[in-house]
Structure formats: C-alpha cells, structure tokens
Amino acid sequence: DVKVTQSSRYLVKRTGEKVFLECVQDMDHENMFWYRQDPGLGLRLIYFSYDVKMKEKGDIPEGYSVSREKKERFSLILESASTNQTSMYLCASSFTGTSVAGELFFGEGSRLTVL
Amino acid sequence: LAKTTQPISMDSYEGQEVNITCSHNNIATNDYITWYQQFPSQGPRFIIQGYKTKVTNEVASLFIPADRKSSTLSLPRVSLSDTAVYYCLVGDEGRSSASKIIFGSGTRLSIRP
Numbered sequence: 544d545v546k547v548t549q550s551s552r553y554l555v556k557r558t559g560e561k562v563f564l565e566c567v568q569d570m571d572h573e574n575m576f577w578y579r580q581d582p583g584l585g586l587r588l589i590y591f592s593y594d595v596k597m598k599e600k601g602d603i604p605e606g607y608s609v610s611r612e613k614k615e616r617f618s619l620i621l622e623s624a625s626t627n628q629t630s631m632y633l634c635a636s637s638f639t640g641t642s643v644a645g646e647l648f649f650g651e652g653s654r655l656t657v658l
Numbered sequence: 659l660a661k662t663t664q665p666i667s668m669d670s671y672e673g674q675e676v677n678i679t680c681s682h683n684n685i686a687t688n689d690y691i692t693w694y695q696q697f698p699s700q701g702p703r704f705i706i707q708g709y710k711t712k713v714t715n716e717v718a719s720l721f722i723p724a725d726r727k728s729s730t731l732s733l734p735r736v737s738l739s740d741t742a743v744y745y746c747l748v749g750d751e752g753r754s755s756a757s758k759i760i761f762g763s764g765t766r767l768s769i770r771p
Contacts, residue, residue, distance in 0.1 A: 547701075578761070585745075586702070586761035633701045647694075649701025 546570075549634050549650040556657050562621040564653050566634030575617035576635040576647070577601075577609065586633065592617055624657045631655075662746045667766040676733045678765050680746030683727050691722060691729045694745040696764070702745060706731070733767075741769045 550565035568575065576591040578601075588601030590609040598609050606628060610618040617636075621628055634650040663681040670676045682691070690709050694702035706713055708720040708729070719732040733740055743764040 583763065585763045635701065646704055646707070647702070649703070652699065652701050654699075 547634055547636055547648050547650040549632075549653045551653050552651060554653060554655045556624050556655065558625060558657060560624050560657075562624050562655065562657075564619040564621075564632055564634075564655070566617045566619070566636075566650055567615050568617075568636040568648070569615065570636070570638075570648070571614065572636035572638055572648070573614070574637045575611065576637075577607075577617065577619045578633045578635065579603070579630040580633055580652075581630050589619065621655075624655075626657050629655060629657045661760070662748060662762055664744075664746050664762065664765045666763065667768070669768045669770065670736055671770050672737055673735055676736050676740070676767065676769075678731045678733075678744055678746075678767065679728055680731070681728045682746070682748045685726050685748050689726075689748045691720065691726075692747045692749070693718070693720065693731045694747070694761075696743045696745065702761070705744075736767075736769050738769050738771065740767065742767060 547568045556562050574593050577589045578586040579589055580586045587603050589603055589607050590598055590601050592598045592611040595611055595614050598611060608620045608622060617634060619632060632653045632655060635647045637647050664678065668678060690707055692707040693705045695705050696702040706715055706718050706720045708722050710722050710726060713720045721730045721732060731744060743766050745761050745764040
C-alpha cells in the first residue's frame with residue numbers, strides 16, 4: 544500500500560517562529576501536494592510539485608514556501624508563523640498520468656496551532 | 659475545472675442505501691469524476707472514479723448519466739463507520755491541471771443506529 548507519512552500529527556508554535564512540515568511518500572510518485580483544511584472552507588491547495596526541485600503555486604501560497612530536494616520528500620515551510628496559519632495541513636501524492644482528480648494519496652495530517 | 663455542487667449534509671440509518679448526488683454542469687469532455695471519503699482527523703481517501711455510465715467496486719457504485727452533468731455515489735447498506743464527509747471532484751489528466759484540483763466543502767453524511 545502507498546504510504547504518505549507526515550512528520551508531526553500535532554504542533555504548537557509561537558507567532559513569528561519558522562515552522563517545517565515534512566512529508567515522505569514511499570511509492571515513487573512524481574506529484575506531491577500540500578493542502579490546508581479549515582472548517583467550512585474545505586481543502587485548499589497551497590503548493591504542489593510534479594518533479595524534484597519543481598514547484599507550482601496553488602490557490603493560497605502566501606506565507607508559505609516549499610522544498611523538494613528528493614523525489615520522496617516534500618516540505619512545507621512557514622517562514623514566520625502567524626495565528627491565521629493555525630490549521631490542519633494535509634500532504635498528498637499521486638502518479639503522473641493518472642487522472643488528476645483521482646488517486647490522490649493523503650497523509651494523516653498535521654494539526655498546527657500558532658499562539 | 660468544472661465546479662461541483664453537492665448537499666452540505668445528509669442523514670441515514672444503518673442498513674439503508676445512501677445516494678449522494680453531485681452536480682457538475684460545466685464538466686469538460688476529458689474530465690473524470692472522482693469521489694473521496696474523509697473521516698475526522700484523517701486525510702481524504704479515494705473511493706471511486708468514473709467517466710460515464712456505471713462503475714462499481716467493493717465499496718460503492720458511481721452512476722453517471724449520459725449528459726455527465728451530474729453523478730451519484732451510492733453506498734449500499736451503510737453502517738455507522740460510513741459516517742464521514744464525502745467529496746466529489748471533476749478533473750482531467752495533465753500536469754497543468756494538477757493545481758486546479760478543487761475540494762469543495764463536501765457532504766457530511768451521518769449514519770444513525
């Protein structure tokens with residue numbers, strides 16, 4: 544089975560801190576995604592990557608950056624955390640060539656609280 | 659990508675068949691229809707995908723009429739463990755579309771004993 548592992552299930556950080564959220568997948572998927580999920584707003588795409596060292600902005604990239612140095616790892620970085628970044632963060636991966644809207648494999652999520 | 663519209667919530671009872679309908683009036687020729695399930699504090703999980711007519715797997719069936727402007731996810735004989743949020747998405751292949759996958763608010767399905 545495909546496994547997408549997010550490094551931390553729960554984090555508490557202070558305003559202004561730099562935050563790293565790590566995601567690793569073990570199925571050699573080309574595409575990796577970072578979403579955030581907030582009540583009433585569904586899942587919103589922050590960034591995605593379709594290859595090593597490649598990245599594309601999603602719908603809400605402001606305040607975030609990403610890094611993909613290796614195919615299996617996709618990191619989300621909050622340069623200076625703010626309280627409005629308190630959210631559930633979800634990482635996903637997929638093969639290139641599958642239907643874009645199909646077969647996204649998600650991690651368990653990382654719930655970030657910024658105080 | 660085509661926007662989807664689905665009910666905000668639905669209630670049913672154990673053992674019943676549940677049908678959740680999704681509207682996607684602007685679906686494009688190359689778009690597939692995909693459904694995901696999400697339990698609290700977990701990431702969404704792929705359930706089923708189809709292009710036209712009917713698709714069935716061990717979990718659900720997906721009915722798509724000829725005009726493809728809507729689709730219906732059918733869950734046979736639901737149990738309490740089917741309580742979850744269900745998302746309908748449409749989209750096609752291609753890297754250029756990857757950034758446009760849109761998860762709406764989904765349908766919150768509650769199953770009662």
